[in-house]
Amino acid sequence: MSDEPDRRKWDPQRLSESLRAAGLGEFDWDFVRDVIRMSALTAEITGASQGERPAQGGEMLRAMLHPDDRDTAPAAVEVQLQSADHYAVECRCVRPDDGRMVWVRITGQRVRDDAGAPIAAAGLVQDITARKDEDDRRVTLMAELDHRVKNVLATVQALAAQTAKRTTSLDNFLQTFSGRLKAMASANELLTAARWRGASVEHLASAELGALAPGQTRWGGPELFLTPRAANALSLALHELATNALKFGALSTDTGRIDLRWSRLVDGGFELVWTESNGPPVTAPAHRGFGSTLLEQVTGRELNGETRVEYRAAGVQALLRAGPAALVERPETMPEAPPKRVVETVTASGGPAELNGARVLIVEDAVLLALELETGLSDAGAVVIGPAYELEEAMGLLDQPIDAAVLDANLNGRSVIPVAKVLAERGVPFVFATGYGEAGGPPIGFDAPIIRKPYDVTQVAAAVAALLQAR
Template structure:
């Protein structure tokens, strides 16, 4: 390649060239390097290399000088990355140099020839990834700690395993519902009407209504409100207005002058209300946790005509509305928690389990077996699942994603054989089942008895 062609290639690659003649103590900066670094092009006195060293960020200079010294002593080439302060405009950029050392007849370094690359964008992206990973780590630990506390507090206030499973599963699903909305909005927050719709939209069609101004809540407030609405809804179904076909629940929220909001839950038309004889964890959630998490307060009035709850939130609970807010998800179907897998009769049914999370797969295997099913699998990988398809199968439970690979090939094969299946997945697609299949969907986190019930329903239809 001729010199002109080499220059074009270097320019196209976004590189700049330099030459440090140690014997003559000169440094040559190319036009390409000048454009990258802001150092004037041409030949200058090298001053033993210090002419360029003075532009290196003070925090990186000593490290680079050590790397260069080692490079000069070695045979061949060396590379280094450091921040440089451009002398023309004062901007700090990240550069990467690749240098080759040539030696004289006595073996002493005579010349250094190298290339310079601007890696500022790459470093910025790396910093963003590190920040996101740290934030993800923080959120995961917070979520696990919250789930642990939720389990412990629920267990302390329940008298049976069945009651614990029902209460804990419902609260976990409320957290999952809020998390789904937050994920859709990239964890900037969630719209209050979306939260209400997700919790109550399918709870009692025709018996619930809500209205209020458009508000966008912080992630912390969204989680707290979702849990509060779940507790109120669960109580209304068990003991309150929604335990009767004639009862109604109305939710209204309004802005407060301090920048926060107030939400009022009102039940009417249900059985006469009697204040609870003992405080359960649900009451603690409403009275203490919800109020504090909303930077406000919560009050529940057990009026004879119907429960009324008033939730007040401070300005800290309200987030700036993003330019685009995800559309409201379809109302989440209420998944009745069956407190025993014996409630679903799967005797003799051959059920394929495809799930990449080992603990979940084992829990599914146990639950379906207790319901009488003959479990095929579990299959943890796509290839495992495909290899099991030649066996007699009556129904299947499929995770949508298997270690980053879609379960679609398995679903397609089952559809061709007219074998019904249910998706048990953590993917929150509002448009129905993953891949557009006509199949029931149970969102994680779930209770295995829900899956058993769904499979039993498939086999009856």
């Protein structure tokens, strides 16, 4: 006979090694002798002594539990044992060796003798501290997200109300309000890239000025990072200044120039100077709109400093001073270079688009946006197909005549590429209407116009009209 061990039999040592590899410590509790034996890994996890020790009727185990779990955990086990001989419970242990708290998951099986009396329990212990910490972080992040969303909604509501009070027509309101929303969206995109730890002044300036009148704007200064609150405030301020410059100031002519410079202050804050030159003569506005109020009152307070706008004959100059509280340290996650300006490849047309009975497919998973698109395109004369809110729903609409389409890039977490491929193969033009920024843009590989959310429906109608005219 061979001296080789029988490989068909399970080696207890191999079982122990397998459990250790899985991070599972063993224990067994002899009710008759009232002793508990803990494996080496169980001892490592709980900080208790390895081997056999008195159970003291379970008091030894109970003493290892966190004070808040000493009653609830045993009670949970008892409830489970009333209907079965096995249990599982998650609770906190306080290590007796170093006082650290660890989360553990304990699973056990009660053992009975031939007469049915409980004589022992055996089970496994797993350290789940990392998972619990991750759960706590997730809960914290969700609460923080909820707070931010409510703040954003409240800000949007205030912007809408204040803009409406100071505009005399619906078209003017939509244009002004849309521009302010896009400024907020740019700031939020930069903050998201940095996990909401801060945004660079350089990046904010690039996002607002990068695509405006190439060659007429320049900006620079030391590396500074703003809090989310200050970043949103500065983004809106730069938007108001740029909008005014495009309408009345330096950017309303080909010769005008804008120079934006910022520097650190001795007190730990910073100063930013906006200077316009070579534009038309400037005079102070007779009517103070919300933009002026936002610049002179809101921005200064949000930056913990002050704002001053001077309407000099040679050009507007704005001075923004921010306190130290507006600045943060460089976030760990940041774009290494200023991002390219996130812009639409379509802008609103000068007048209403005429779609004249064109059959336009709408694929959009946000119901309100889909309804807004349907209304806007119908008003322009289109025959709307859909809207389709899901990928399968959109695919099911492709077997009918379609002249053009408006596609959301993401449909409840699923890519719209299958729809785009079918349309491209059939030669049907389409436009992407997307909320993605530079970090995650619309599907690549398609020569299609892009409109970034939040958008004006007139942009979509203009894009569709342009596509149809180009066919």
